[in-house]
Amino acid sequence: MSKVRVLVGTRKGAFVLTADGARKRWKVSGPHFAGWEIYHVKGSPVDPNRIYASQTSGWFGQIIQRSDDGGKKWSTPGSSPEELKSPDGMPKGESNKFVYDGIPGTHQWYDGTQHPWEFKRVWHLEPSLHDAEHVYAGVEDAALFESKDGGKSWTELSGLRKHDTGPKWQPGAGGMCLHTILLDPQDRQRMYIAISAAGAFRTDDGGTTWKPINHGLHSQYIPDPNAEVGHCVHRVAMHRSRPNTLFMQKHWDVMRSDDSGDSWREVSGNLPSDFGFPIDVHAHEPETIYVVPIKSDSEHYPPSSRLRVYRSRTGGNEWEALTKGLPQRNCYVNVLRDAMSVDSLDPCGIYFGTTGGQVYASPDAGDNWKPIVRDLPAVLSVEVQTLP
Amino acid sequence: MIRVVLPPHLRTLARVDGDVELDVNSCVTQRSVLDELEARYPMLRGTMRDHVTQLRRPLVRFFACGEDLSHESPDAPLPEAIAKGSEPFVIIGAIAGG
Numbered sequence: 001m002s003k004v005r006v007l008v009g010t011r012k013g014a015f016v017l018t019a020d021g022a023r024k025r026w027k028v029s030g031p032h033f034a035g036w037e038i039y040h041v042k043g044s045p046v047d048p049n050r051i052y053a054s055q056t057s058g059w060f061g062q063i064i065q066r067s068d069d070g071g072k073k074w075s076t077p078g079s080s081p082e083e084l085k086s087p088d089g090m091p092k093g094e095s096n097k098f099v100y101d102g103i104p105g106t107h108q109w110y111d112g113t114q115h116p117w118e119f120k121r122v123w124h125l126e127p128s129l130h131d132a133e134h135v136y137a138g139v140e141d142a143a144l145f146e147s148k149d150g151g152k153s154w155t156e157l158s159g160l161r162k163h164d165t166g167p168k169w170q171p172g173a174g175g176m177c178l179h180t181i182l183l184d185p186q187d188r189q190r191m192y193i194a195i196s197a198a199g200a201f202r203t204d205d206g207g208t209t210w211k212p213i214n215h216g217l218h219s220q221y222i223p224d225p226n227a228e229v230g231h232c233v234h235r236v237a238m239h240r241s242r243p244n245t246l247f248m249q250k251h252w253d254v255m256r257s258d259d260s261g262d263s264w265r266e267v268s269g270n271l272p273s274d275f276g277f278p279i280d281v282h283a284h285e286p287e288t289i290y291v292v293p294i295k296s297d298s299e300h301y302p303p304s305s306r307l308r309v310y311r312s313r314t315g316g317n318e319w320e321a322l323t324k325g326l327p328q329r330n331c332y333v334n335v336l337r338d339a340m341s342v343d344s345l346d347p348c349g350i351y352f353g354t355t356g357g358q359v360y361a362s363p364d365a366g367d368n369w370k371p372i373v374r375d376l377p378a379v380l381s382v383e384v385q386t387l388p
Numbered sequence: 389m390i391r392v393v394l395p396p397h398l399r400t401l402a403r404v405d406g407d408v409e410l411d412v413n414s415c416v417t418q419r420s421v422l423d424e425l426e427a428r429y430p431m432l433r434g435t436m437r438d439h440v441t442q443l444r445r446p447l448v449r450f451f452a453c454g455e456d457l458s459h460e461s462p463d464a465p466l467p468e469a470i471a472k473g474s475e476p477f478v479i480i481g482a483i484a485g486g
Contacts, residue, residue, distance in 0.1 A: 034400075035397060036397065057397065058447060058484075059395075059397070059445070059447040059448060059481040059482070059484075060395075060397060060398060060401075060435040060436070060445065060448070060481065061434055061435055061445060062434070063401065063431075063435070075431075076401070076430075076431040078430065079429075079430035079431040079433075092430065092433075093426065093430025093431060093432070093433035093434070094433070094439070095431075096433070096434045096435075096439075097433075097434060097439045099439065099440055
């Protein structure tokens with residue numbers, strides 16, 4: 001029988017939640033890395049027992065953790081006792097060394113002046129679709145790194161940060177983070193990334209050169225609402241069977257592209273608010289998408305204090321509220337951009353975590369919800385692995 | 389033998405209990421102690437000082453014999469009591485964050 005493993009990153013550690021295919025009884029393990037901020041935990045699609053985690057602290061900086069046994073044991077790549085004894089000499093301990101390529105240069109600061117690029121943390125880890133040793137990291141200040149040795153060392157794909165528009169990129173309220181990395185399952189050379197607040201970008205040559213893909217985005221809060229860059233994209237999602245169709249939750253507006261991001265159109269339709277953070281796609285229905293509307297950018301909680309996931313079965317514009325099992329009064333939590341995920345069972349399971357520490361699961365594509373856990377630290381990220 | 393006291397989070401990261409004991413063969417300074425500590429526990433690299441600049445991370449402090457040496461030169465000799473191991477070199481995470 002299939003199993004599901006939910007990887008949860010929180011403000012104070014990581015948790016691993018497991019259940020069988022019925023998704024009714026859950027086992028909770030953790031906290032792993034207790035007391036540290038865990039921005040993201042994600043498993044390799046090639047080897048599900050290979051899991052990467054971004055562990056970070058305002059005191060001690062960035063740590064990369066790796067598990068090779070499905071999240072039971074963890075280590076910092078390249079610094080294990082076994083490697084210390086190896087004939088290759090002392091390990092370098094560079095799994096947390098994220099150094100920008102060349103002279104870092106500057107980007108736009110909040111006051112409009114130029115500010116040097118400074119590495120702060122890894123927001124998102126995206127394991128390769130083809131090689132468990134290959135993993136990408138989206139970081140703050142916005143840049144894309146990759147490791148081809150299982151996280152032991154990292155190299156910047158600097159063509160992105162060195163794009164002509166780089167000096168115009170500016171941090172959003174949460175920092176200038178590269179938070180979304182989408183790998184095209186049909187084209188190894190193509191990937192998409194998104195940055196708050198620069199926008200979305202695409203490479204068609206494996207990360208050497210990048211193109212802003214923000215035509216059609218309209219952001220009234222920036223000097224030129226239709227600018228090439230400067231849009232606060234919160235999240236982009238794709239269905240693996242249709243990699244040219246992208247869905248975006250922007251700061252305000254839910255958007256859709258059917259031409260690999262070359263143009264976007266708004267599909268917010270009847271949502272009670274088109275502000276929000278996560279967006280995701282049903283595992284088996286590429287036109288079924290999910291968002292969690294949030295009241296506004298200054299009131300980061302659900303409209304009418306009712307926690308509602310909205311589902312569109314038409315790829316946007318027509319949305320239905322999903323409320324069964326979710327709090328429908330006095331609810332003031334947020335759902336962050338990396339805190340929603342889906343499994344690939346049938347029916348598809350949908351999962352999300354809140355800043356109030358709840359992780360909700362729906363085993364029936366959103367019709368009914370139950371909390372798996374209710375009192376974790378604030379949830380930063382949720383990823384789901386469907387296991388045989 | 390140099391004794392080093394790590395903050396709890398770094399103790400967990402390095403998987404050590406209690407004080408760390410190190411042999412430092414050169415002049416005992418902040419730099420030589422940290423170099424040896426990082427060689428023994430490579431997972432600590434980058435957590436106390438920057439990988440490239442080698443500057444102390446802002447919220448990490450170094451104490452010895454009751455004195456805050458965080459702003460001393462990393463190449464200044466540490467007190468004899470540290471070099472002899474009668475007092476520990478203490479690394480702490482600053483009390484910060486409100």
